[in-house]
Amino acid sequence: MARRLCLITGASAGIGAEFARQYAALGWDLALTARRTDRLDALAQELETAHGISAITIAQDLAVPGAVDAILSTLERKERHVDALVNNAGYGLPGTFFNTSWDEQAAFMRVLYTAPVELAHKVLPGMAERRYGRIINVASLAGYAAGSAGHTLYASVKAGLIKFSESLNAECVASGQTDIHCTALCPGFTWSEFHDVNGTREDTNKMPKWMWMEAAPVVKAGIDAVNRGEPVIVPGGANKALATLTRILPEPIGRAMVGAQSKRYRRTEV
Numbered sequence: 001m002a003r004r005l006c007l008i009t010g011a012s013a014g015i016g017a018e019f020a021r022q023y024a025a026l027g028w029d030l031a032l033t034a035r036r037t038d039r040l041d042a043l044a045q046e047l048e049t050a051h052g053i054s055a056i057t058i059a060q061d062l063a064v065p066g067a068v069d070a071i072l073s074t075l076e077r078k079e080r081h082v083d084a085l086v087n088n089a090g091y092g093l094p095g096t097f098f099n100t101s102w103d104e105q106a107a108f109m110r111v112l113y114t115a116p117v118e119l120a121h122k123v124l125p126g127m128a129e130r131r132y133g134r135i136i137n138v139a140s141l142a143g144y145a146a147g148s149a150g151h152t153l154y155a156s157v158k159a160g161l162i163k164f165s166e167s168l169n170a171e172c173v174a175s176g177q178t179d180i181h182c183t184a185l186c187p188g189f190t191w192s193e194f195h196d197v198n199g200t201r202e203d204t205n206k207m208p209k210w211m212w213m214e215a216a217p218v219v220k221a222g223i224d225a226v227n228r229g230e231p232v233i234v235p236g237g238a239n240k241a242l243a244t245l246t247r248i249l250p251e252p253i254g255r256a257m258v259g260a261q262s263k264r265y266r267r268t269e270v
């Protein structure tokens with residue numbers, strides 16, 4: 001019998017590459033997608049050799065309309081179906097709503113929201129037919145916290161992914177699909193290339209060490225949670241405490257706290 005296959009977006013770095021490593025170690029085949037093919041190919045080769053699995057690499061920019069269909073038709077041509085989907089690709093868009101272009105904001109929403117929900121919508125029928133599926137949406141602790149100046153849509157798309165995951169998971173339960181689960185994974189600060197890409201590395205390096213996690217435990221928490229059927233998981237004790245604080249603090253206090261800290265991890269200049 002063919003091994004199960006996990007499709008991972010944003011697999012060329014950080015949390016996505018770690019998802020590839022952990023699913024490969026569990027004996028899954030992989031479909032790895034991102035824009036940087038050289039990195040995907042190197043990772044695929046490493047994991048095929050280390051774990052005897054098979055890995056397909058697909059170069060796609062998720063900001064380009066039609067990218068989701070292009071990824072899925074590549075898999076169809078190879079006669080592979082998606083048993084697990086990890087919607088992970090993402091970045092922060094520095095600047096405010098005023099000093100960024102609509103093209104930049106539209107591309108941001110396609111990569112971080114439209115492509116993930118489109119992928120989920122298009123792989124679900126096959127999962128339902130086979131009565132097995134796992135969908136992990138990599139959201140963020142930012143989806144819990146108050147919005148702040150800079151990276152304007154980041155908190156809102158991550159909040160959207162959390163609500164989407166809860167609804168989709170509830171629909172799977174309600175329809176009797178007891179082995180199809182959807183989970184929003186909500187990391188806090190995680191070591192990856194994320195803060196290098198959005199230009200906040202120098203400032204985020206000043207954040208206290210207790211606020212940071214390695215990608216490995218973040219990813220393990222996501223895989224374990226989706227297997228348990230939990231709709232949302234916040235990895236790590238410190239992040240769990242922060243998520244709880246966002247719920248119990250009066251909203252003006254939460255907003256003031258985020259406002260005071262956000263200059264360290266959100267850029268308003270472009």
Ligand SMILES: NC(=O)c1ccc[n+]([C@@H]2O[C@H](COP(=O)([O-])OP(=O)(O)OC[C@H]3O[C@@H](n4cnc5c(N)ncnc54)[C@H](OP(=O)(O)O)[C@@H]3O)[C@@H](O)[C@H]2O)c1
Pocket residue numbers: 009010011012013014015016033034035036037060061062063088089090091111138139140141186187188189190191192193194195197
């Ligand atoms: N690191 C954190 O502190 C943190 C905290 C909370 C949530 N997150 C979330 O975790 C996810 C992964 O981020 P990370 O920390 O692992 O960052 P990362 O190391 O910068 O990796 C981001 C990945 O997304 C891919 N990507 C970016 N734009 C893309 C596009 N237009 N089309 C296709 N792929 C694209 C990148 O690949 P290419 O450049 O090769 O295309 C890369 O593989 C993101 O959704 C992020 O919002 C991160």
